[in-house]
Amino acid sequence: MGQRKTTPAKREHILQVAAQLIRDRGIEHTTLATIADAAGISKGTLYYYYSTKSDLIFDIADRHMNRMTERIFRWLESSGTALSPKTVFRMVLDTVMHSRSRGHIHLYLIQEALTENPSLRERFIEEYHRWRSIIGEGLGRVYGGDREYTVMAQVLLTTLDGLILQRLLGAGTVPVDDVAAFFEQAGEMFREHTPD
Amino acid sequence: MGQRKTTPAKREHILQVAAQLIRDRGIEHTTLATIADAAGISKGTLYYYYSTKSDLIFDIADRHMNRMTERIFRWLESSGTALSPKTVFRMVLDTVMHSRSRGHIHLYLIQEALTENPSLRERFIEEYHRWRSIIGEGLGRVYGGDREYTVMAQVLLTTLDGLILQRLLGAGTVPVDDVAAFFEQAGEMFREHTPD
Amino acid sequence: MGQRKTTPAKREHILQVAAQLIRDRGIEHTTLATIADAAGISKGTLYYYYSTKSDLIFDIADRHMNRMTERIFRWLESSGTALSPKTVFRMVLDTVMHSRSRGHIHLYLIQEALTENPSLRERFIEEYHRWRSIIGEGLGRVYGGDREYTVMAQVLLTTLDGLILQRLLGAGTVPVDDVAAFFEQAGEMFREHTPD
């Protein structure tokens, strides 16, 4: 655990394929046989790279989270420039929600983390903290001033999770624009009003 | 849709037990054998009451959602009175998040709806819409005026789902109070500022 | 563990069949599919009775040991009568070695106990102690006097294990008669000579 052999191309490929399958049909219906098939390899070979389904899932989760973190970091950088807050919000929402597929995995992984996989859970918590602070920092930069935007970051992040959920359910069109606008106004208000 | 044969006590019991098990270990890891065991009946009997696992799950989801809807309705009624907005927000958050266990099942059911159970999914979407409008209405009443609080209701609801997720993960303390405060201020701002 | 449902006939049947198969081909080559087949049931049914291969094996071991114990007890009773020592020895040897098949299982179980199955090991040790004391007691009765026949019982028992091994290997004819004679003479000598 830790000394992962520098992910060879094949491993990478398997990861990709598996992630795709999970997105499409959920994990329960993504059997190792299916994955092997889709990856164009035998079950044996799959085993060669991942000796357990859990292992595979953990790796998928890992990459998933790394990617989100990366995206948020990129946002943080660009947020330094003089973008309008609204644009920035849209960006965050878009960025993180990204695609239906990604969301599906996100949700699944959370579940998995909850019931089966303590280490995965650790990983999630850790990452959530990181995201929160990055976003908080970014918000501070966008709005200037020295107010703490932690809470707002929290709400934003939380809302993102919720949006992913709802979008997954296909609960009508999720009004990303409106939500962005909401947060923008809320943000401004935060800047203006000093808390008691 | 709705007039189910007057759920006998046994059926009720099974429901309760199954819900508990699902909370604890997730749907995939809750087998019918386990449920039957925990309910103190045989698998055969379980099938007498529910001819399919899906049926059982649907019923659990049904009751779960009915309960949430009921709570929100109660809130709507009480919101008619002159409560402070912040109090109201807290109430909603508390009400819906309610308990860790309830949240857990909520998440599982969503997952289930996503991958397995199209009719369950329908049910969810329907219910979400209802919640949204109830909450929107309630917000309108709290803040007065004739602005549309749909978006805010949406965000609020979304955030709730997100909060449930994060609480489940045990990602630190979820600052319900802060979130409530955030929404309160945002709400006030909404009332004051007229959109262009 | 412990509250075994009073072994219904089917369970008994499975046990018998499985034991036979193990005798014939060893455990590695006795797959659950083979057992199910031979027992005329499906793999699923096999699972109904034994949810794990280990469980099944444990039960086989259990019965195996119970039977040996029972036999030895019977011998103890009959040894009270005035049989000639040599006859008695023969009886013990025959009784315990019994059949090639039984020996095979015995050996396998010991191995299993050694590497995998601590509880099985416990069981073995326990049973060995019991056998030792029963045999010792019986020897005392046969030879009369108040000498301790523990050591002799130990050697006898040990030799039995060894005989089983050698018979299994098919290492020529095991001269049970000669061995019996040897022990008989040794026993007599024990009685006559007082240790220093």
Next chain:
Amino acid sequence: MGQRKTTPAKREHILQVAAQLIRDRGIEHTTLATIADAAGISKGTLYYYYSTKSDLIFDIADRHMNRMTERIFRWLESSGTALSPKTVFRMVLDTVMHSRSRGHIHLYLIQEALTENPSLRERFIEEYHRWRSIIGEGLGRVYGGDREYTVMAQVLLTTLDGLILQRLLGAGTVPVDDVAAFFEQAGEMFREHTPD
């Protein structure tokens, strides 16, 4: 039979490592992957030296038995001198039982010979005969006279196997001393009493 290609160092190393693993966990639970790993080579390389798992095991057994034979021979030589019978017995017992680990492998190999490996079985039988006659000869020398000590040798050898078994199980302390004493007395008796 015998002139094996002058076992290179690597082959020797593999043998050693594999033997150790088998001692620790038994043959079934010792996979080629494990052996390769422990030997610090790849599975491919392992196959370069041993084209089959059976081959490898045969070699291990071969060395194991050669060593025992060698020890018994050494005993035979020393038994020519005027050691007290009891000392000699102790020596045999100690020599053969030697160490827990060795005993362990002995048992595993027998098992393997029984179920898998007919040629290994041949080898065992052959070797057992050899041991028997060597020991018989040695006994004759120790006790003098021209009586046949074959049976006693048989019992002694058999008891050794049994002792190994019991020691492996950790069934209390194996009273090697007592057993040695028992055989000594039995031996003396053998010398004195002429059979009818």
Next chain:
DNA sequence: GATGAATGAGTTTTCATTCAT
């Protein structure tokens, strides 16, 4: 000599579901 990659045939395990009683 050495190896990493690939494989397939088999083995255990899981479980929703059916049904005679």
Next chain:
DNA sequence: AATGAATGAAAACTCATTCAT
């Protein structure tokens, strides 16, 4: 109403073995 018994189809996992480089 209730149940124990039975099942099959599918899933995860195991591992000795092969082979191109």
